[in-house]
Amino acid sequence: MSTSLNASALARLLGSWRTGASPAYRELADVVRLLILDGRIPLDVALPSERALSQTLGLSRTTVTAAYSQLREQGFLGGGQGSRGRTNIPHRPGASAASPGAPGLAAPDGILDLAYASLPATGEVVHRAFADALTEVPALLPGFGYDTMGVPALREAIAERYTEAGAPTTPEQVLVTSGTQHALNIVLRTLAGGQRRVLVDHPTYPNALDAIRASGSRTIPVALPPAGSRLPWDVDAMSTALRQQRPAVAYLVPDFHNPTGRNMPEFQRRRLIREAAGSGTVLVIDETLRALDLDGGGQPPFAALSTDSSGVVSIGSLSKSHWAGLRTGWIRASESLIGRFAATRTTMDLGGPVVEQLAAARLVRSFEEPLEARLASLREHRQVLMELLDRYLPQWEFERPDGGLTVWCRLPTPSSTALTVMAPDFGIRLAAGPRFGAGGAFERYLRVPFTLPPEQLDSAVRALRAAQDRLDASPQLQNSLRQEARRRHEAPAAVA
Ligand SMILES: Cc1ncc(COP(=O)(O)O)c(C=O)c1O
Structure with a gap:
C-alpha cells in the first residue's frame, strides 16, 4: 500500500x-x-x-x-x-481520550471527535451475537464460503423485517452488502453513471455525494426548506426537478435525515413516489438512520407505499442501530433489480464475511432488543446538546432533530471551515458544513453530533465557544480563513 x-x-x-x-x-x-x-x-x-x-x-x-x-x-x-x-493530527494533552485502540476513531486520543456521527456497539448484544455466530461456523466450513447474495439466514431475517414493517419482501429481493455505502455504490454503478443525473436532498450525507461524483453522475441538489418551515421537504421543488431534469436516480434520506435529523411525513413520501414514477426516476432510499426514531414519529418505509416494485430501492445497514464494525447492510429491491445489482457487485467483491453475516442475522431477528437503551441515551444526549448550544452559543440557530444522531446548526457568519481549521487547537475535530453540500454551499452551517457522553459534549461545546470567540476577536483571521474556505469547497471532501 x-x-x-x-x-x-x-x-x-x-x-x-x-x-x-x-x-x-x-x-x-x-x-x-x-x-x-x-x-x-x-x-x-x-x-x-x-x-x-x-x-x-x-x-x-x-x-x-x-x-x-x-x-x-x-x-x-x-x-x-x-x-x-x-x-499527523496533533495530540492535545489533558483532553479526555476515547477508548484507546478501538478501531474507527478518526481523531487521535485527546481530541473529541465531532466529525463522526457514530456510536460504539450496543455492548453485550453485539458481542453475544458474534459468540453465537461462531457456533454455527463449523457447519459452514465444508462450503466454499463465497455467497454474492448474502448468507440465506440474513436475507430471510431482513426480508421478514421489511414484511413486518408493511413492505412484503422475499429473501430473493434482498442482497446483503458491506454496509449502506457499499450498497449505494452498487446501485449507482448499476443505475446511474455516464453523466446521468442523480437528485439529492441538499444538504445530505457527504459520502453519498462523493459516491455520486465518483460514479460519473451529475448531482441535482434540491434544497431542504429552512428550519421552522411548515414542511420538512420541499416536494414541489423536487417534483419540478424530477419533471424537468428526469434524473435516473433520486438519493434521499427521509428517515432522520443526515445532517438535519428530519423525518419525512407519509403524504410527502406518497407524492414523491407518484412524481418519481412520472419521470422514470428510481428512488434510492437510504434507511441507515431509520431505527433512530427519538420521538416515535417513524413512518412506513417507502417500499411499503409503492406499488411499482422497480420504483423504490431501499438501502440500509446495522451501522447506526447496532455497530458500524459489523460492516453489514443490504439492498431491498425487485428481484430483477437485485439480479442486476448482484452482477455489479461481483465486479467489486464476491460476498461478505460469513461470521459477520451470521451475527447480523441474529441481530436483525431480535432487532429491537438493544434499541430501547440506545434511544433513551440518545434522547438524553440530544437534550444535553441543545441546552449546551443554547447556553454557550446563543447566536447559533438549530432545529430539534426528530431522530438520528446530529443537530444541524446555522452559524451567525459563514465561518464553518474557519472553525473546522481551528478546531484541533481547541481539542475538537469538526466536519465543515460544505461537506454536506455541492459547490461550497453551507459555509454557514455546522453539524454537531450528540453521540458523545454528556461530560464530553460539555467540553466539546465549550471548545466550540472558545473557537468562536477566537474567530470573533480576529476579523483578519476570519477573512483569510473565509477566502480559504471559498477555494477549498470548490471540491468537497470526505467525512463519515
Ligand atoms: C445517511 C447515511 N448513509 C450511509 C451511511 C454509511 O453507512 P454504512 O456504515 O452502513 O456504510 C451513514 C453513516 O453515517 C449515513 O449517515
Whole structure:
C-alpha cells in the first residue's frame, strides 16, 4: 500500500490555493492542514520532498521549507527536519481520550471527535451475537464460503423485517452488502453513471455525494426548506426537478435525515413516489438512520407505499442501530433489480464475511432488543446538546432533530471551515458544513453530533465557544480563513 503522496497528487489536491492574503508559506501550510483535517490527505502519509513540491508548485524551496516547518510545529507533520514528514493530527494533552485502540476513531486520543456521527456497539448484544455466530461456523466450513447474495439466514431475517414493517419482501429481493455505502455504490454503478443525473436532498450525507461524483453522475441538489418551515421537504421543488431534469436516480434520506435529523411525513413520501414514477426516476432510499426514531414519529418505509416494485430501492445497514464494525447492510429491491445489482457487485467483491453475516442475522431477528437503551441515551444526549448550544452559543440557530444522531446548526457568519481549521487547537475535530453540500454551499452551517457522553459534549461545546470567540476577536483571521474556505469547497471532501 502506498504511504506517500507525490508532488503532482498534492498539487491536484491543493487546487488554486494561493490567494495572496498572507505569505505563501502560511497559505500553503493552512491548506495542507485543512486537507489533513478533512481526511483528503490520509494520516501517516509522507508528503512530497521539499524539492519536488517546490518544483511542481513553482515556489522557492524556502517557501516550502517554511510551510513544512509550520506544519511540524503545529503537530501536523511528524519526523525530523530534512526527512519526509508524515501526516499527523496533533495530540492535545489533558483532553479526555476515547477508548484507546478501538478501531474507527478518526481523531487521535485527546481530541473529541465531532466529525463522526457514530456510536460504539450496543455492548453485550453485539458481542453475544458474534459468540453465537461462531457456533454455527463449523457447519459452514465444508462450503466454499463465497455467497454474492448474502448468507440465506440474513436475507430471510431482513426480508421478514421489511414484511413486518408493511413492505412484503422475499429473501430473493434482498442482497446483503458491506454496509449502506457499499450498497449505494452498487446501485449507482448499476443505475446511474455516464453523466446521468442523480437528485439529492441538499444538504445530505457527504459520502453519498462523493459516491455520486465518483460514479460519473451529475448531482441535482434540491434544497431542504429552512428550519421552522411548515414542511420538512420541499416536494414541489423536487417534483419540478424530477419533471424537468428526469434524473435516473433520486438519493434521499427521509428517515432522520443526515445532517438535519428530519423525518419525512407519509403524504410527502406518497407524492414523491407518484412524481418519481412520472419521470422514470428510481428512488434510492437510504434507511441507515431509520431505527433512530427519538420521538416515535417513524413512518412506513417507502417500499411499503409503492406499488411499482422497480420504483423504490431501499438501502440500509446495522451501522447506526447496532455497530458500524459489523460492516453489514443490504439492498431491498425487485428481484430483477437485485439480479442486476448482484452482477455489479461481483465486479467489486464476491460476498461478505460469513461470521459477520451470521451475527447480523441474529441481530436483525431480535432487532429491537438493544434499541430501547440506545434511544433513551440518545434522547438524553440530544437534550444535553441543545441546552449546551443554547447556553454557550446563543447566536447559533438549530432545529430539534426528530431522530438520528446530529443537530444541524446555522452559524451567525459563514465561518464553518474557519472553525473546522481551528478546531484541533481547541481539542475538537469538526466536519465543515460544505461537506454536506455541492459547490461550497453551507459555509454557514455546522453539524454537531450528540453521540458523545454528556461530560464530553460539555467540553466539546465549550471548545466550540472558545473557537468562536477566537474567530470573533480576529476579523483578519476570519477573512483569510473565509477566502480559504471559498477555494477549498470548490471540491468537497470526505467525512463519515
Ligand atoms: C445517511 C447515511 N448513509 C450511509 C451511511 C454509511 O453507512 P454504512 O456504515 O452502513 O456504510 C451513514 C453513516 O453515517 C449515513 O449517515
